[in-house]
Amino acid sequence: MTLSTLEWEILSMATEDWFPLWNILQTVRSVFPDVSEEETREVAERAVTNLLDQGLIQFCYDYSDAETLDQLESRIALAAASSWELPAESLRQVCYAATEAGERRYFSPSPQQKME
Secondary structure (H helix, E strand, O other), rough: OOOHHHHHHHHHHHHHOOEOOOHHHHHHHHHHOOOOHHHHHHHHHHHHHHHHHOOOOEEEEOHHHHHEHHHHHHHHHHOOOHHHHHOOOOOOOOEEEEOHHHHHHOOOOHHHHOOO
């Protein structure tokens, strides 16, 4: 399955390190500058859901791969409004990173993906 430009950007960041989920909203704004604030999270959720469904990214709490979330926990975190907001100091952050499959996909893209 070919990744969209947004999904490719998210996967690119995910191969570097763990990032907080709310960081994706800025990526949406840079890829789609005309998308309204109301639509930004919807667009982000669709892209992240597709990457999760393909097994290319994973979620954790507080930048710790020792606490990766399973599929159900990831879906719950994705749906929670608090996951998309800057956290209060006392709250845990939902973060994402590439899985091994995601890293393989990113570092050996198809010829078509390289042109996008």
